[in-house]
Amino acid sequence: MGIEYRIPTDADWPAMVRADGRAFGEVPTEAQIAERRSTVDLDRFRIAVDDSQIVGVAGSFAFDVTLPGGATAPAAGVTWVGVTATHRRRGIVTELMRLVHQDADDRGEPIAMLFASEGGIYERFGYGIASTMRFVEIDRTTARLRPDLPVDRDAVRYVEGDDARDHLAAVWEGHRRTRAGEISRDPAWHDFVHELRERAADGSSATFHLAHRDGYAAYRIRSKWTGRPMNTLELVEFVPVTAQAHLDLWHTILGVDLVATVASRNLPPDEALPMLLTDVRPFATTVAKDGFWANVLDPGVAFGARTYGTADRLVVEVDGVRWAVESDGDESSCRRVRTRPDLVTDGSSMGALLFGGVRPSTLEHGRRLTARTDDVLRRADAMFVVGPAPHCSTWF
Ligand SMILES: CC(C)(COP(=O)(O)OP(=O)(O)OC[C@H]1O[C@@H](n2cnc3c(N)ncnc32)[C@H](O)[C@@H]1OP(=O)(O)O)[C@@H](O)C(=O)NCCC(=O)NCCS
Known part of the structure; x- marks a missing residue:
């Protein structure tokens, strides 16, 4: 059978x-x-x-x-x-x-997304890399915030149990709309993840929750004593909605005593902490790799729903089908057309174009896209790349 x-x-x-x-x-x-x-x-x-x-x-x-x-x-x-x-x-x-x-x-x-266990599997199914994920290690013993920064020392508090769960869920709703690639989390997800975070895991402590009115951070501690404290603070999530929350939360995290290293596998590629430090070197990116992958199942709906950096109209041909992507600076649309294409690409590169994490000119250098003229390529860079770098902080 x-x-x-x-x-x-x-x-x-x-x-x-x-x-x-x-x-x-x-x-x-x-x-x-x-x-x-x-x-x-x-x-x-x-x-x-x-x-x-x-x-x-x-x-x-x-x-x-x-x-x-x-x-x-x-x-x-x-x-x-x-x-x-x-x-x-x-x-x-x-x-x-x-x-x-x-x-x-x-x-x-109109969109399918995933995180890939291996890089060679999903292109054949229409997926392309839509964001860059980086792993970071910060040497806490030498990382210093610039002294001129306006830290609010009363803004961050520890929260526990249901209070932590509820605070995270409320802040997440505001945060997820501020960056392309972030996703909604339903109550069952919040409950499930909160339960997991309440437990010690893989030799690390249960999760500590830092709450700010406009953000939160969640971390575990991996203890290591070698005659002197060498703990690692594993940053599970770092979700600042405002620049002030970003600063205040980092101030608290970098102040956790007995920690030698702050490690994260979940910071966006444009994380601004290095610029807040007196010396950038304690902040090291140890891995930069594919983040989430996207497969644009319905370009008309997906490209018609996003906004663009410029008011323009470009015809994109993908696998023989032509789409006119148009923005008047306010409204956007994406419709099937028969007119001459400005850009020609493959299905798996559409995810990068949709989320704007890769410049069309980079796709062109990578032989994933061709442009009718150099000017069209410049217009495409200006049109498709807008806002913060795409990032999906929710593993699924
Ligand atoms: C990856 C996995 C799901 C593939 O399943 P499978 O049923 O063997 O795949 P298929 O037989 O349908 O293969 C489809 C194509 O993908 C290729 N392929 C499959 N796994 C691949 C891999 N890991 N790397 C590169 N190519 C792969 C096959 O060679 C085949 O190519 P072809 O169409 O040119 O012949 C399976 O090996 C697996 O379960 N791996 C462990 C778990 C895992 O990594 N899952 C993915 C989570 S994101």
């Missing part, structure tokens, strides 16, 4: 979590199997079944993603993509991705 592809039921749930665990090298406990259930909508998942055993899983979360300029669009956050080792390289994930994209399309979601 061949492989059967279908929507999982509640009865499939434990086996589905175990199959996903096998693909990622984890053995879930009964408690983990139970607590993860609230985070997924099974109707958005597809499983591959061979002789009654689940051998492949893929699905998506529903959320709104912020586009350049602050408008949001519904998106499918593709997740749980895994095929067990016994069944790899038989086209199972290809079929699962087709079904998950079909589901997103049927639901009217």
Whole structure:
């Protein structure tokens, strides 16, 4: 018998979590199997079944993603993509991705997004890198904020338990619209993540929450005593909505005693802390890599919803289809046309153009895009790149 592809039921749930665990090298406990259930909508998942055993899983979360300029669009956050080792390289994930994209399309979601375990998998499915992720290490023993900065020393307080959960959820709603790539988080997500953060993990403490009226920071401490304190402060999340919150939160974080290193895997590429320091060198980017990947399922809706840096009109041809992207400085639109293209690109580069994290001229240098003239390329850079660098601080 061949492989059967279908929507999982509640009865499939434990086996589905175990199959996903096998693909990622984890053995879930009964408690983990139970607590993860609230985070997924099974109707958005597809499983591959061979002789009654689940051998492949893929699905998506529903959320709104912020586009350049602050408008949001519904998106499918593709997740749980895994095929067990016994069944790899038989086209199972290809079929699962087709079904998950079909589901997103049927639901009217113009964008699919994901974080990739490996860089070689997803381009064939229409995804391109839409943001840069960086890992940072700050030598706290030498990092000093410039003395002239107007720090409000009364603005930050520790919060715990439900107060922390509620503060994070409220601040997140304001924050997510300030940067392209950030996504909405539903109450089940806040509850699930809060529960996980209440526990110690991988040798680090449970999470401490710093609240500011316009932001928050969450961190764990990894203890290390080698005759002198050498703790690492692992910054789980850093969410300042205003420049003042940004400064006040960094002031508190850099003041946590017994910490030698502040480490983060979740700061946006344009994080401004180095400029606030008397010496930039204590702030080191240790890894710069692909962040979230995007697949533009419906260019007309997605490009018509974002704003642009200039009032202009450029025709973009992607995989033989031409789209006129137009902005009058206020309203935007994206419609299918037959006229001569200004830019020609491939489907996987559309995510970079949509979120504005890569300049069209960089795509051109990378042989991912051609422009009719040099002037068109300059206009494209000015039109598509606007606002803060795209970043998605929510792992899914
Ligand atoms: C990655 C994974 C899902 C691929 O599943 P699969 O069913 O073997 O994939 P398919 O057989 O449908 O392969 C489709 C194509 O992708 C290629 N491919 C698959 N995995 C790849 C990888 N890790 N790197 C590069 N190419 C890959 C295949 O060679 C095939 O290419 P082709 O169409 O030119 O022949 C599977 O290997 C897996 O579960 N890995 C561990 C978990 C994981 O990393 N999941 C991704 C989470 S983001």
